Each structure stands twice: as C-alpha cells, then as structure tokens.
Amino acid sequence: MSLEIIIDWLQAALRWAAPLIIVSIGEVYSERSGVINMGIEGIMLFGALTGIAAGFYLNSLWLAVIITAIIGLILGFAVAYLTVSRRTNQVVTGLMINMVSLGATDMIFSMMSETRKARVATFPAIFPSSMTNIPVLGKLLFAQPISTWVALILPFFAAYVLYKTRWGLNVRAVGDNPKAAATAGLSVIKIKYQTVVLSSIFAALGGCALSLAEVGYFSAGGMTAGRGFIVMAACVVAGWDPVRTALICIAFGAADAAQLRIQTLSSTIPYQFLQMLPYIVTIIALTIMVKRSRVPKTWGAPYDPKDV
Amino acid sequence: MDENNFALQMQDITVEFPGVLANDHVNIDCKKGEVLGLLGENGAGKTTLMNVLYGLYPPTEGRILLDGKEVHIGSPLEAIQQGIGMVHQHFKLVDTLSVIENVILGIPTKKQRLDLEPAKKRLLQLCEEYELFVDPDEIVWRLPVGKQQWVEILKALYRDCKVLVLDEPTAVLTPAESDQLCRAIRRITADGRSVIFISHKLREVIQITDRITVIRDGKYIGTLATKDATQIKLAQMMVGRPVTIERKSRPVIEDLKPVLVMKNVNAKDDRGIQALKNLNLTVHAGEIVGVAGVDGNGQRELAECIAGLRKPTSGTITINDKRVTGVIADPTFVGFIPEDRQKTGLVMDFSIADNLIMKDYQNAPYAQNNVLQYTAIKKHARDMIRKYHVKTPSEDVRVRNLSGGNQQKVVIAREIDPEPVLDIASHPTRGLDLGAVANVHDTLLKERNRGAAVLFISAELQEVMALSDRIIVLFGGEIMGELNGEDADQEVIGQLMLGHHPEN
Ligand SMILES: Nc1ncnc2c1ncn2[C@@H]1O[C@H](COP(=O)(O)OP(=O)(O)O)[C@@H](O)[C@H]1O
Ligand SMILES: [Mg+2]
Numbered sequence: 001m002s003l004e005i006i007i008d009w010l011q012a013a014l015r016w017a018a019p020l021i022i023v024s025i026g027e028v029y030s031e032r033s034g035v036i037n038m039g040i041e042g043i044m045l046f047g048a049l050t051g052i053a054a055g056f057y058l059n060s061l062w063l064a065v066i067i068t069a070i071i072g073l074i075l076g077f078a079v080a081y082l083t084v085s086r087r088t089n090q091v092v093t094g095l096m097i098n099m100v101s102l103g104a105t106d107m108i109f110s111m112m113s114e115t116r117k118a119r120v121a122t123f124p125a126i127f128p129s130s131m132t133n134i135p136v137l138g139k140l141l142f143a144q145p146i147s148t149w150v151a152l153i154l155p156f157f158a159a160y161v162l163y164k165t166r167w168g169l170n171v172r173a174v175g176d177n178p179k180a181a182a183t184a185g186l187s188v189i190k191i192k193y194q195t196v197v198l199s200s201i202f203a204a205l206g207g208c209a210l211s212l213a214e215v216g217y218f219s220a221g222g223m224t225a226g227r228g229f230i231v232m233a234a235c236v237v238a239g240w241d242p243v244r245t246a247l248i249c250i251a252f253g254a255a256d257a258a259q260l261r262i263q264t265l266s267s268t269i270p271y272q273f274l275q276m277l278p279y280i281v282t283i284i285a286l287t288i289m290v291k292r293s294r295v296p297k298t299w300g301a302p303y304d305p306k307d308v
Numbered sequence: 309m310d311e312n313n314f315a316l317q318m319q320d321i322t323v324e325f326p327g328v329l330a331n332d333h334v335n336i337d338c339k340k341g342e343v344l345g346l347l348g349e350n351g352a353g354k355t356t357l358m359n360v361l362y363g364l365y366p367p368t369e370g371r372i373l374l375d376g377k378e379v380h381i382g383s384p385l386e387a388i389q390q391g392i393g394m395v396h397q398h399f400k401l402v403d404t405l406s407v408i409e410n411v412i413l414g415i416p417t418k419k420q421r422l423d424l425e426p427a428k429k430r431l432l433q434l435c436e437e438y439e440l441f442v443d444p445d446e447i448v449w450r451l452p453v454g455k456q457q458w459v460e461i462l463k464a465l466y467r468d469c470k471v472l473v474l475d476e477p478t479a480v481l482t483p484a485e486s487d488q489l490c491r492a493i494r495r496i497t498a499d500g501r502s503v504i505f506i507s508h509k510l511r512e513v514i515q516i517t518d519r520i521t522v523i524r525d526g527k528y529i530g531t532l533a534t535k536d537a538t539q540i541k542l543a544q545m546m547v548g549r550p551v552t553i554e555r556k557s558r559p560v561i562e563d564l565k566p567v568l569v570m571k572n573v574n575a576k577d578d579r580g581i582q583a584l585k586n587l588n589l590t591v592h593a594g595e596i597v598g599v600a601g602v603d604g605n606g607q608r609e610l611a612e613c614i615a616g617l618r619k620p621t622s623g624t625i626t627i628n629d630k631r632v633t634g635v636i637a638d639p640t641f642v643g644f645i646p647e648d649r650q651k652t653g654l655v656m657d658f659s660i661a662d663n664l665i666m667k668d669y670q671n672a673p674y675a676q677n678n679v680l681q682y683t684a685i686k687k688h689a690r691d692m693i694r695k696y697h698v699k700t701p702s703e704d705v706r707v708r709n710l711s712g713g714n715q716q717k718v719v720i721a722r723e724i725d726p727e728p729v730l731d732i733a734s735h736p737t738r739g740l741d742l743g744a745v746a747n748v749h750d751t752l753l754k755e756r757n758r759g760a761a762v763l764f765i766s767a768e769l770q771e772v773m774a775l776s777d778r779i780i781v782l783f784g785g786e787i788m789g790e791l792n793g794e795d796a797d798q799e800v801i802g803q804l805m806l807g808h809h810p811e812n
Binding site for chain 1: 362364383384385388394396399400401402403404405409410412413414415416417419420421422463
C-alpha cells in the first residue's frame with residue numbers, strides 16, 4: 001500500500017517535472033550565452049494554448065507540436081531582437097513579455113469558446129500497455145507519456161551538446177567573455193540569437209507538454225503558475241548544468257506532487273499553505289546552493305559589439 | 309626597395325571617434341621576417357591602429373595591403389583568415405575555458421564534435437618550437453598572466469598568422485619572461501613571419517625591433533632603423549619635446565613652518581599586521597619630502613593614516629596643529645592623490661565634471677538648496693581642463709574613456725587646485741608615460757613653491773631623487789634613514805631600501 005503511494009507520487013513527480021525540464025534546457029543555453037530569457041513564463045503560456053488550440057482544430061498532436069515550436073520561434077526572435085539587438089534590460093523585457101502573454105492568451109482563449117469544454121487528445125505513452133504491468137518501473141516509467149521520456153533523455157543530449165560540441169563551446173565562451181569570443185572570430189550576436197530563440201522554442205514546447213501531456217485543456221488566468229520562474233531558479237541552483245538543472249526540476253515536481261497528495265490526505269492544513277511547498281523548496285534550494293554555482297560571467301549583461 | 313617585400317602596409321589610416329581623431333593619416337609598413345616597433349605615448353593611437361588592422365573598426369580613410377595586395381578586413385574572422393594574429397593589450401581569453409579550448413575557439417570547421425586531442429598535439433608542437441610552454445588542459449584563470457600571454461601568442465600562431473601584433477606585451481611580464489618573449493619573437497620572425505611590437509618603453513623597443521615607427525597624438529611622426537635610434541631621440545619623437553627626469557632647480561625657502569607632524573605613529577595593515585612602527589615625521593611648508601622604499605613597506609598605510617582613511621593604533625598625527633581623527637573632507641586642507649586612481653581616485657563611469665566636484669559637491673556654487681548647479685559645475689570643469697591640460701573633447705566625457713595620464717590630471721586638478729596646505733601624492737606617476745610623468749613632477753614642484761607641504765611617495769628611485777628636498781626611506785614600516793635631496797646617493801638609498809645601514 002505505502003509502496004503504491006510512493007510509486008504513484010514519484011510517477012506524478014516525473015510527470016510534473018517534464019515540462020519544467022524541457023523549458024529548463026533552453027534556458028540553460030540562453031543563460032549560458034549571457035542572456036536571461038525571463039519571458040519563458042509567458043512563452044510557456046503561449047505554448048500551452050497553441051498546443052491545445054492546434055490540437056483541437058487540426059486534430060493532430062504532431063501538427064500541434066510543430067505549430068507550437070513555430071510560435072516559440074517567432075516569440076524567440078522578438079525576445080532576441082529586444083534583448084540582444086536593442087540591448088533592452090533583460091529582466092524588464094521578460095516581465096513585459098510575461099504580462100502581455102498572460103493577457104493575450106486569456107483573450108485568445110476566450111475567443112475560442114468551443115475549445116473550452118472540449119478535451120483534446122493528449123500525448124500517448126510510447127510503450128505498449130502490457131509493459132505497464134512490470135512491477136514498479138511499469139507504472140513509474142513505461143506508463144509515462146512521450147513528453148516525459150523526451151524530458152528524461154533531453155538533458156543528457158543537451159549536456160553533450162554544451163560540453164562536447166563546437167557550438168556548445170561557442171555558447172559557453174560567448175556567455176563568459178563575449179569580447180574574447182568576438183576577437184576569436186565568432187559572431188556573438190548570432191550565437192545569442194540562436195540560444196534565445198532555442199530557449200523560446202523549448203519554453204513553448206514545455207508549455208505544450210504541460211497542457212497536452214496530462215490535462216488536455218487550457219485554463220485561463222495563468223496556468224503555468226510561475227513555472228517559468230521556477231525554471232530560472234533551477235538554472236541558478238544547478239549552476240547552469242543541463243543534467244543538474246533537470247534534477248532540480250524533478251525535485252520541484254516531487255514537491256508539487258507531494259503537496260497535492262497531502263492535500264487529499266489531510267484537511268487540517270489549509271491547502272494554500274501546501275501549495276506554497278514547491279516554491280518554498282525552491283527558495284531554500286536557492287539560498288543553500290546559489291553561492292556554489294558559477295555564474296556565466298556576463299549573465300544578464302547587454303553586449304555591444306562596438307565595445308572592444 | 310621591392311614592393312613585394314612588405315608583408316603589411318597600412319596607408320593613410322584615419323579613424324575618428326566622437327571628438328577624437330585617434331588616427332590621422334598614419335602609415336606603417338612591415339617587411340617579411342621583420343620586427344617593427346610601434347612606439348607612442350598612452351593615447352597616441354597605437355591600439356586603435358591595430359584594431360583597424362584586426363577588423364574591429366572600419367577606418368574612415370586609408371587602405372591596407374597584405375603582400376602588396378589591397379585587402380578589405382571587415383571583421384576579426386576576416387583578419388584571421390588573411391593571416392593576421394593579434395595579442396591584445398587586455399587579453400581576450402575566456403578564462404573559464406581551458407587553454408586548448410581557447411586556442412581552437414572560433415576556428416571554422418565542419419566537424420561539430422569537439423575533438424581536442426589532435427589540437428593538443430599541434431599546440432604542444434608549437435610550444436616546443438617557440439619555447440613557450442603551457443599545459444593545454446589548464447583552465448586559463450589559473451595561469452599566471454605571463455602564461456596567459458603565451459596562450460595568446462600560441463593562439464595566433466596556431467592560426468598560422470603571417471603578421472603577429474603584440475600590443476604592449478611586456479606590461480604584464482617579469483624581466484625573465486620578457487627575455488623569453490624576446491627569444492620567441494626571434495623564432496617567430498625566423499620563420500618569415502612579421503611581428504609588430506607595440507610599446508611605450510624605449511629600452512625594450514630598441515632591444516627587440518628592427519625598425520621603429522613613432523606616432524604621437526594619432527599622427528605619424530616617422531620611421532627609423534633601430535640601429536640609428538637612441539632613447540633620447542625616440543623620447544623626443546614620442547613626446548614632441550626633450551624630456552628628461554632630471555633634478556629641477558628650485559628656490560630656497562627659508563624659515564620652514566611644520567605642517568604635518570607625526571609622533572610615534574603605529575598602524576596595522578588590512579591583515580592586522582603591524583605596518584608602521586613608531587614613526588616620527590615632520591613635513592614643512594614649502595618642502596617636498598620623498599618617501600622611497602620597496603613597495604609594501606608601509607607606504608600605503610602611511611598615506612592612509614595621514615589622509616584619515618586608516619586609524620593608527622597609537623601615536624598622533626597633526627596637520628597645522630589640528631589632530632587627524634577621521635577622513636578629511638576639506639579640500640583646502642589636504643589634497644590626496646591615491647595610489648590607485650581608478651579604484652579610489654575616480655568614479656570611472658562619472659563624467660570629468662562630476663569627478664571634479666566630488667569633494668565639493670555640497671557647497672556653493674556647485675549646489676544650491678541641495679540641488680546641483682550644472683552651469684557652475686561645467687564651467688568649473690572647463691576651467692580645470694584648460695588649466696591642467698586634460699586632453700578631452702568635452703567635460704561630459706566619462707573618465708573611463710580617458711588615457712591614464714589624463715585621468716591622473718583630473719585627480720590632480722581636483723585635489724590640488726583648492727591649494728591645500730598638505731599634498732599627499734601616492735605613486736602619482738605609476739603607469740604613466742614620459743610626458744605625463746614630467747607633467748606630474750612640474751605640478752608637485754609648483755605646489756612646493758607655492759608653499760604647500762608635499763609628501764611624495766614613489767617606488768621609482770629616480771623620481772624621488774629628482775623631486776625631493778628631503779628623502780626618507782621606509783623599510784618594514786620604519787624610517788631607515790633620512791637624506792638631503794640635493795646630494796643623496798643612489799647607492800645609499802638602495803642599501804637603506806633593503807634594510808641595511810650603509811655605514812655598518
Ligand atoms: N572606443 C573609443 N571611443 C572613443 N575614443 C576612443 C576609443 N578608443 C580609443 N579612444 C581614444 O583614442 C585615442 C587613442 O587611443 P589608443 O589607440 O587606445 O591609444 P594607445 O593604444 O596608443 O595608448 C585616445 O585618445 C583614446 O581616448
Ligand atoms: Mg594601447
């Protein structure tokens with residue numbers, strides 16, 4: 001019985017963590033190149049809505065994913081244009097994008113009233129249902145939707161790209177010393193554009209994993225509930241390492257899943273307090289670990305190619 | 309001469325920054341296998357010229373020829389591809405990456421996978437060849453600056469540069485490392501590569517180069533073969549007038565009135581170790597007291613105690629009979645030129661005008677009813693710029709954009725113009741070139757002749773001897789000896805600096 005609860009809890013933890021991990025991978029790249037893409041919260045919202053809407057109207061999950069990625073790409077170019085080309089303050093720009101996204105997604109959603117009640121198809125599991133009968137692992141892993149599997153594999157791939165490829169080296173160099181990168185012959189602006197656009201695409205896909213993996217609907221009023229900010233905190237806590245960031249995201253997912261379970265078990269603690277749990281975990285992790293992680297040297301700083 | 313012999317020619321290069329003509333029709337050329345010295349004071353435009361060559365700024369005018377063919381260089385990548393290597397004055401290394409990662413950074417390749425092993429092999433070969441040894445796997449920030457310089461040079465050689473530019477490479481090197489660099493340069497040119505060696509240190513330039521081009525104020529002054537050059541001749545070309553650090557004659561001031569009186573002063577340094585021991589010192593009006601000594605023998609603590617920035621553990625300090633108990637804010641009382649002008653002397657991102665009123669900003673006419681009066685502030689700044697010959701297009705320029713010498717002029721103007729009774733000048737000429745040094749000396753001498761008491765702290769023995777009326781030598785926080793400035797003997801001071809009493 002208790003094992004059942006634990007497995008159920010861990011399974012939920014992974015499920016909740018999956019969208020966070022997907023978003024965090026992009027954010028790690030963006031911040032490694034020096035740009036804090038703070039708009040991921042809003043872009044996630046757009047992704048969540050696009051996934052649902054495209055899934056509903058086109059009736060195809062894969063088209064929904066592709067369209068979501070395209071929306072992320074477009075928003076990513078907007079963020080990159082503002083923060084990289086126009087060198088606007090990255091925090092303010094991000095907040096602005098989040099506010100606009102919150103309002104815009106709510107408004108668009110309210111215009112598509114027919115999607116309101118309908119549930120669209122969600123991401124399927126990739127393994128045959130017979131495998132879910134395998135003890136422990138069956139439920140924990142093989143019953144998971146494809147998005148969770150992507151989220152579990154992605155960090156390792158991302159780490160490989162970051163540490164073992166030319167492009168990864170360029171990204172790290174640009175974030176730590178853009179002037180050195182530029183004098184070595186790299187186009188700093190181009191690389192920053194790439195990472196920011198990439199992080200926006202991942203943010204949109206993460207949002208779509210949130211809406212399409214489990215629930216199958218969009219809910220107005222900010223269904224991402226600060227997950228974008230959690231991801232940014234995870235990046236800091238994990239020292240901008242893809243795998244460690246993913247682990248932090250899983251910890252957050254576990255806290256979130258735990259509080260939902262405690263809510264159903266106990267009625268003495270007001271649920272608002274329980275809902276705070278994941279965020280408190282994040283804050284504690286930040287305070288404990290933040291000193292130990294090494295910040296990309298030009299983290300959040302605008303880069304002017306004319307400064308040499 | 310055969311045209312084709314030139315590896316590099318830059319003709320009529322003109323670069324204009326807002327308000328500054330950094331290069332004004334400058335010409336340089338460099339033959340294959342030659343070391344060309346590019347000599348000029350700080351701010352003369354050497355770095356700017358090389359940045360043009362490296363594709364960092366487009367020149368407003370002029371052309372660049374490589375091997376006699378005109379080329380267009382629009383970016384560092386194009387420069388690298390044309391065979392130009394550059395070691396910047398301020399290193400361009402990503403110090404969180406390893407040596408080898410820095411070396412291969414930015415080299416175009418089809419292969420996405422990072423395969424460092426062949427690169428390491430090649431780098432080690434280059435290390436052998438030029439005797440510049442570094443560990444390819446070491447993280448750059450862990451390397452001493454000298455080694456970082458080797459990394460920069462190896463990075464350029466790895467890209468097989470034909471022309472290697474070294475921008476003030478010896479500024480960060482120890483003498484032994486400088487010799488090593490010299491040998492490496494010989495090897496580099498032996499391969500038929502050319503080296504452009506930038507410096508404002510005459511001795512080195514004469515030692516290393518084959519020919520020397522001098523620029524001043526962004527203008528081309530001339531080129532001469534090193535064998536025909538002398539330090540004096542080069543200094544003249546560089547500064548535009550004869551310069552020497554010689555003792556200047558001065559009026560005798562009778563009846564000296566004590567201004568600064570220190571009695572039995574003890575003080576600790578930042579680590580809590582005793583830095584000044586029972587120090588007794590009097591500086592009179594109309595007198596320059598020079599403080600000689602190897603750096604770190606209590607000079608900094610001495611200056612800070614007098615300026616009220618550090619509390620002595622015991623003893624008394626008085627200036628004009630007033631006890632020093634805390635920071636002295638009155639600009640007419642003490643002028644303090646701190647040893648690190650960029651950290652303590654100036655706010656680098658403030659304008660010249662703002663920096664000039666830093667001690668006075670609360671007082672009329674610069675402030676009225678707590679509101680800054682910019683008309684008065686700017687007028688004051690313009691007066692100071694004229695009076696102290698600060699080279700700048702306007703008073704609104706951030707001091708960060710000034711050369712070291714001009715930054716020091718701003719500090720001096722602020723500290724000395726109110727005519728304080730005591731001037732403390734802590735290493736005021738550090739990092740300045742010849743012309744700027746002479747300028748500082750003149751200013752301090754004028755202060756003395758006006759009747760100020762001047763305490764001049766410097767690690768440059770030549771300067772202390774040229775300027776001081778009286779010389780004290782600090783060793784281990786104590787005054788080892790006191791000498792008359794007129795007839796001080798360099799040998800004696802040298803012995804005292806090392807803690808020996810010469811008579812023993
Ligand atoms: N980016 C820039 N913007 C404005 N002025 C500059 C810039 N870079 C250099 N300068 C000015 O151009 C002149 C030449 O500078 P520089 O080439 O660095 O001299 P050097 O290397 O000989 O010391 C100086 O007066 C300097 O203040
Ligand atoms: Mg320079």
